[in-house]
Amino acid sequence: MSAEQPNGRVPDSAYFDRWYADMDISPVKDEIMARHLGVPGTYAGSTGALPWEGLDEIARELRLQPGDALADIACGRGGYGIELARRCGARLFGVDFSAVALKHAETTAHRHLEEHRAGFAVGTLTATSLPSHGVNALLCTDSVQFAEPPAAALEEFRRVLVSGGRLALTTWQPTRPDPRTPPRIKALHLRRDLERLGFKEITLARRARWRAIEWALYEEVVATPNDGRDLALASIQQEARRSLEQFDSLQRIVVYATAP
Numbered sequence: 001m002s003a004e005q006p007n008g009r010v011p012d013s014a015y016f017d018r019w020y021a022d023m024d025i026s027p028v029k030d031e032i033m034a035r036h037l038g039v040p041g042t043y044a045g046s047t048g049a050l051p052w053e054g055l056d057e058i059a060r061e062l063r064l065q066p067g068d069a070l071a072d073i074a075c076g077r078g079g080y081g082i083e084l085a086r087r088c089g090a091r092l093f094g095v096d097f098s099a100v101a102l103k104h105a106e107t108t109a110h111r112h113l114e115e116h117r118a119g120f121a122v123g124t125l126t127a128t129s130l131p132s133h134g135v136n137a138l139l140c141t142d143s144v145q146f147a148e149p150p151a152a153a154l155e156e157f158r159r160v161l162v163s164g165g166r167l168a169l170t171t172w173q174p175t176r177p178d179p180r181t182p183p184r185i186k187a188l189h190l191r192r193d194l195e196r197l198g199f200k201e202i203t204l205a206r207r208a209r210w211r212a213i214e215w216a217l218y219e220e221v222v223a224t225p226n227d228g229r230d231l232a233l234a235s236i237q238q239e240a241r242r243s244l245e246q247f248d249s250l251q252r253i254v255v256y257a258t259a260p
């Protein structure tokens with residue numbers, strides 16, 4: 001989900017803390033999203049806009065072995081990283097600049113992983129606070145576009161990955177020039193920047209099915225009655241209207257790469 005501030009500025013941690021606090025008292029948005037994205041009940045309320053089925057290919061591409069370390073950067077409420085760590089037997093380090101989101105992530109992790117296998121810390125996309133060359137794989141779903149600039153986040157990802165470690169990113173990319181495209185999506189030059197940083201085996205692929213799931217999700221969100229008191233629903237309704245208007249101008253992408 002590309003949380004938008006009405007003034008178009010990159011949202012800060014206070015903005016995201018409010019965004020998550022609104023969600024914590026509003027189950028309607030979470031229920032609609034979980035149903036469209038296929039999120040299992042035990043992960044209710046813990047996900048962004050990536051369909052759960054996407055985790056099958058991401059798990060394969062990250063090549064995690066039992067005992068390996070996985071970082072989930074800008075993890076939000078943490079569901080994707082927790083599920084990957086559970087499936088692959090990995091240890092998880094989740095980082096986000098929203099302390100409110102991390103509280104939720106910790107609760108979900110306790111439900112699915114032994115305590116020693118998951119840790120969460122406040123940090124940013126460009127300064128994660130993780131040690132250098134300490135993780136075998138790094139996941140960043142729907143968030144790299146918030147880094148200022150995105151290339152600085154990729155540099156940070158290279159720093160924390162071991163040589164040969166795998167990176168998986170999901171985000172959006174313009175399909176054509178459109179003045180309404182968010183500036184931070186326009187600022188993404190993922191292949192170019194990953195190549196410049198020495199990443200290998202870079203693949204950038206479109207995921208039309210994930211985008212179609214977003215369409216159906218947004219249509220239901222827009223049609224859901226809201227008396228204005230459900231702020232989390234109002235926020236996603238605003239975003240859904242904007243996204244539906246310019247839907248064809250963005251495509252869903254997933255990027256995989258190997259650290260040098």
Ligand SMILES: C[S@@+](CC[C@H](N)C(=O)[O-])C[C@H]1O[C@@H](n2cnc3c(N)ncnc32)[C@H](O)[C@@H]1O
Pocket residue numbers: 001002003011016046047048049050073074075076077078079080095096097098101123124125126140141142143146147148
């Ligand atoms: C759309 S949510 C995605 C969350 C999660 N990755 C997911 O897919 O469910 C974007 C996340 O990025 C975090 N975020 C945005 N800018 C950030 C920054 N500069 N540093 C760290 N986290 C950031 C927000 O707090 C939020 O949790």
